[in-house]
Structures are given as C-alpha cells and as structure tokens.
Amino acid sequence: MGKSTRLAFGETIAQLGELYPQIVVLDADLSKSTMSNLFAKKFPDRFFEMGIQEANMIGISAGLALSGKVSYACSFACFIAGRYDTIRVSVAYNKANVRIIGTHAGIGIGEDGTTQMGLEDISLMRSLPNFSVCQPCDEIETRELIKYSVTHNGPMYIRLTRQNLDDIFDDNYKFEFGKGVQLSDGNDAVIFATGSLVSEALKASKILKQKGINLRVINIHTIKPIDKEIIIKSARECGLIFTAEDHNIIGGLGSAVAEVLSENYPAKIIRIGLPDVFGESGTPEALYKKYGFDAESLAVKIESSLKK
Amino acid sequence: MYTHKELQRIANELRIDIIKAISRAKSGHPGGSLSAIDIIVYLFFNEIKRTKENALDPDRDRFVLSKGHGVPALYSVFARLGLITNEELMNLRVLGSRTQGHPSYTDLPFVESSTGSLGQGLSVAIGIALAGKLDKKDYRVYCMIGDGEMQEGQIWEALLSAPKFNLDNLCVILDYNKSQIDGYVKDVMNLEPIKEKLIAFNWNVLEIDGHNFAEIEKAINQSKTIKQKPSFIIAHTVKGKGVSFMEDKVDWHGKAPNEKETELALQELKKLLDING
Ligand SMILES: Cc1ncc(C[n+]2csc(CCOP(=O)(O)OP(=O)(O)O)c2C)c(N)n1
Numbered sequence: 001m002g003k004s005t006r007l008a009f010g011e012t013i014a015q016l017g018e019l020y021p022q023i024v025v026l027d028a029d030l031s032k033s034t035m036s037n038l039f040a041k042k043f044p045d046r047f048f049e050m051g052i053q054e055a056n057m058i059g060i061s062a063g064l065a066l067s068g069k070v071s072y073a074c075s076f077a078c079f080i081a082g083r084y085d086t087i088r089v090s091v092a093y094n095k096a097n098v099r100i101i102g103t104h105a106g107i108g109i110g111e112d113g114t115t116q117m118g119l120e121d122i123s124l125m126r127s128l129p130n131f132s133v134c135q136p137c138d139e140i141e142t143r144e145l146i147k148y149s150v151t152h153n154g155p156m157y158i159r160l161t162r163q164n165l166d167d168i169f170d171d172n173y174k175f176e177f178g179k180g181v182q183l184s185d186g187n188d189a190v191i192f193a194t195g196s197l198v199s200e201a202l203k204a205s206k207i208l209k210q211k212g213i214n215l216r217v218i219n220i221h222t223i224k225p226i227d228k229e230i231i232i233k234s235a236r237e238c239g240l241i242f243t244a245e246d247h248n249i250i251g252g253l254g255s256a257v258a259e260v261l262s263e264n265y266p267a268k269i270i271r272i273g274l275p276d277v278f279g280e281s282g283t284p285e286a287l288y289k290k291y292g293f294d295a296e297s298l299a300v301k302i303e304s305s306l307k308k
Numbered sequence: 309m310y311t312h313k314e315l316q317r318i319a320n321e322l323r324i325d326i327i328k329a330i331s332r333a334k335s336g337h338p339g340g341s342l343s344a345i346d347i348i349v350y351l352f353f354n355e356i357k358r359t360k361e362n363a364l365d366p367d368r369d370r371f372v373l374s375k376g377h378g379v380p381a382l383y384s385v386f387a388r389l390g391l392i393t394n395e396e397l398m399n400l401r402v403l404g405s406r407t408q409g410h411p412s413y414t415d416l417p418f419v420e421s422s423t424g425s426l427g428q429g430l431s432v433a434i435g436i437a438l439a440g441k442l443d444k445k446d447y448r449v450y451c452m453i454g455d456g457e458m459q460e461g462q463i464w465e466a467l468l469s470a471p472k473f474n475l476d477n478l479c480v481i482l483d484y485n486k487s488q489i490d491g492y493v494k495d496v497m498n499l500e501p502i503k504e505k506l507i508a509f510n511w512n513v514l515e516i517d518g519h520n521f522a523e524i525e526k527a528i529n530q531s532k533t534i535k536q537k538p539s540f541i542i543a544h545t546v547k548g549k550g551v552s553f554m555e556d557k558v559d560w561h562g563k564a565p566n567e568k569e570t571e572l573a574l575q576e577l578k579k580l581l582d583i584n585g
Pocket of ligand 1: 341
C-alpha cells in the first residue's frame, strides 16, 4: 500500500515552496488532515491559518491570486465545495489562480460519515466555467499533478483521498493534463476510473483476466477538460463501457463520459458510483463492499454484465 | 428534578460511556464530548426533561448540537433515557447503525437536525425558534456551539438575526473549551472579546463555569426571565474534562484512546464516581 494522495500533496507543495515564491497556502483548521501543515512548517510566512472559515478562506485566496500569487486553499472536499457561490464568483468568474484542494473525498473516509464526505464535489466544480477538475490516483500522479498545477492558467479543483492508495506509477511517469491514461489492455470491456477506484479497477482486471476476460482500464485524472479522444476510441474498440468513482453517480466522471459518448458515439454506459444517496458511517472496507466499489464487486458486476 | 450531586454522578457515568463508545469505534471526538457533557446532562435531565414519551412531542423543548462532532455526549444521554439502546451507543460509527459518526436526523430524529458541518446548527435552531413564535407555542430552543465553530461566518449571520426577531425562546450555549484542531482558539483565530461583541449584537449574555451545575442552573433560569432578547451563555469548559491526560490537550480533539489509554481513562473516571459518591 502506498500513501494517501493528501500526504503526497502536502509533501510536494512543501518542496515546491522553495522553487516558487508565488505559492501561498491557506487552511481552515484542518492543516493536520489536509497535510498543508508540511508547507506551514517550512514557510510560515506564506501559510495562512484561517480557522473554521472556509468561505473567507476562498475569498482571500482569490484576492491573493488576483495579486500574482498562486493560492492553494485546503479543506475537506465537502466543506470547501460547499462554499459554492464564493468559489463561483470570487474564483471562477475572476478566473483567479486558486487551487481548491478538497481532501477526504468519498465514502472512503469511513467512520466520520456523511457530513465529512465529499460526495457531490466533482459535480459542482465541473459545472463552473473556467474551472479544471482533477483527481489523481496515487502518490506519484499526485506529485506530478501538483507540480503541473503551479503554472496552470486558471482555477483548478484537486480532489484527494484520506485513505492510502496502492502505488500505480513509477518515477518515469509523465503527467499530461487533460489526457486519460490506459493502464491495461483489453477489448471485452472498458472501465474509466478516477481516484481511489483506479487501483480497484486494475485489481478487477486481474481477477477477470483469470476468467479469460480482458478489461481495459483507463485512468481519468483530469475530469474536466475530459479526454474525448480516448473515451470515443475505447468505446469503439470495447463492447461494454463502465465508469467508476467514489462520488455520487450524478454529475461526476460517469456523467462526463456519458456526455462525450451521447454526442459522439452513443452507447450504453454502466455507471458505478454512489446511487444518489448520502453515504454513511462504517469502515472504509465495509463501505466499499456495500456500495460495490471494491475490486471483487467490480469484477462480479463486469462479468455478469458481459453475460447478459 | 435531580440534585446537583445526582447530575454530577450521571455526567461522570456518561463520561465512562463516551470513552467506551469512542474506544470501541476506534475513532471519534473525546475532547469536545467531555467538555460538553455536564451542560447537556443538565439540560436533558433538569430543563427540557426529555423522556421517551415526549421525545417527538411538538411542544417539547429542543436541543440542537451545532458542534455535531460532540455527538457521543448526546448519544450517551439518549441511551441513558432509553431513546436508543446501550448496544446502539456502543455501535457508534458501525455500518448500519443509527448512531452515525455525526448527528443524522433521518436516522435519529431526536438530534433535531443533522449537523457536523460546523456553523449550520445555530441557524436551524433560530428557524425552530421562529416557528415556535409563529405557532404560539411556548417551547424553548437550546443550541450548543463550539468556540472553533464560532469562527464560521454563518454563526455571525445567525448572531445578527436572532435578536432582530426578538427570540427570547432561544438560548445558545458556547462550549468555550479554548481549543480546536490546529491549536488554541486564541492562536488559530481569536474570538475575544466575546462578551462585548455579543452585548453589542443585542444578546442577553451570561458567563459561567460550564462544569458547575449551580452556575449552569442559575444561567438557564435567568435566561428564561429575559423578554424580547435571545440569551447567550458563555460556558468556560475544559476540553477532555475528567480524563487528566486529555484535559486541555489539542491532540485529543479527534482521536480514540487505544486499549491502554482507555483503561487509564476508565480508572480515573471510576475514581471520580467513588469520590463524588
Ligand atoms: C464546516 C466545517 N469545517 C471543518 C470541520 C472539521 N472540524 C471538525 S471539528 C473541528 C474543530 C471544532 O472546534 P470547536 O468548535 O472548538 O469544537 P470542540 O473544541 O468543542 O470540539 C473542525 C475544524 C467541520 N466539521 N465543519
């Protein structure tokens, strides 16, 4: 098991602080959880502890960005995406170089339950003009994405996990903004996955391989702007299409893929995500099992859909 | 009515339940549950007098825990009153249990509102108080907020609005334990001077020791005599109260004690029961 993507973020931003004096980081009483405290320790003058004031933090981040800084505003995904109109006007409409860092994505956080889970954040951020939406799937991809984010032009939403994730990439990995990444070959079915569900999808492909089913796994780290080409191509080449994300099935990756295909290559899509419910308390493992997010459940679902 | 001594005993017994439940769940928020429990016990046992029978009565007094992460304190009271079973209390945060990690109104309506995203419960409490005025009911609404929570902008919007509506049926209690997650409130985002701010906002303001039942009682009783104004009780408390190694320690905000720590905590709390009779 590798690191959580929030830890990879904290370590990377603390390193980048040396190279880029324009980086400023803000947090709202969760710096030990978002891991922005690693930056705070090294660069106390460029770290702003806001207390429990997410809206104010976002506004101040926008002001800093409009004055030449690149602001990283950090909190749990639910609380920060919850300050929507502030993000909409002060950040998106201003096209301010704010990086909204939303950690504790999905039901994968476990016991704390619904109010601490970011479950609708991709949907919300995706519908804001000027915004890019990214979700890395392991430590190295997070590191590369954060490096990229410093010089990106325009606001970004970056969604990170609380839980540790398997390592998928090595040091040779080249992050390309806006491009899907094919992780396994196969033409029987394709699954577009993002964030924590990428490694589950890869493990599912291994289970299925033993049964003679070749699953193509595609990691979508940039949900907006989405890689239309890889989606259309894979849909053409594979019979069955799945999407998988730890997020409400409404408005997230599944919707983004459906939008692309319905206009370009109409096909049936099976979306895996939270079925428009709020989540609940439980261990991360029990929750992933209950909602069909673990590798075994994914494999069963794909196999049974192929038989139909 | 319970004597102060009886209330103290109940609160300390519930401290034991809180530690047990969080320890079993292996996660949760002991610090802010232990700082809040004395006030919550006073309210439920001597003021709003919650019973199984009146728990959903439209005329009941309400208590909204705006600092929702302190919910083990509330569940421990619910279990004591028979609103939930002891097993449910001990199944805190378990998949399928009504005792969710933060208050869930749809799972357990006795919490009065889902909370856990800080800053929201006070506005909901004002709504409930306004409805009481509209419907000419004489129930009272109590709402507990955290000091870190008080940094939220929505809290200050709420503090502006309750006096405008002359909500003398509303009483807010600040669990002023001086501590949040990233450190002490005074360092993270200072709130002081609180009393002067609230007086300027047209509240009836009281200041007490939130672990002293005589002072809690006096303040609640005084708040009921004030007409046309909402009341705000600044209750000075100690985070982690009752467990020496948790007291005033920022680190005990949101983590469960391990087996050894649990044993130590329970020993101390049991000793408190012996001393206080
Ligand atoms: C809107 C929001 N932001 C952040 C959090 C995460 N969080 C949970 S508890 C807490 C600290 C609360 O401090 P305080 O209100 O003083 O509570 P207490 O010390 O009484 O436990 C934070 C930041 C949250 N629950 N809601």
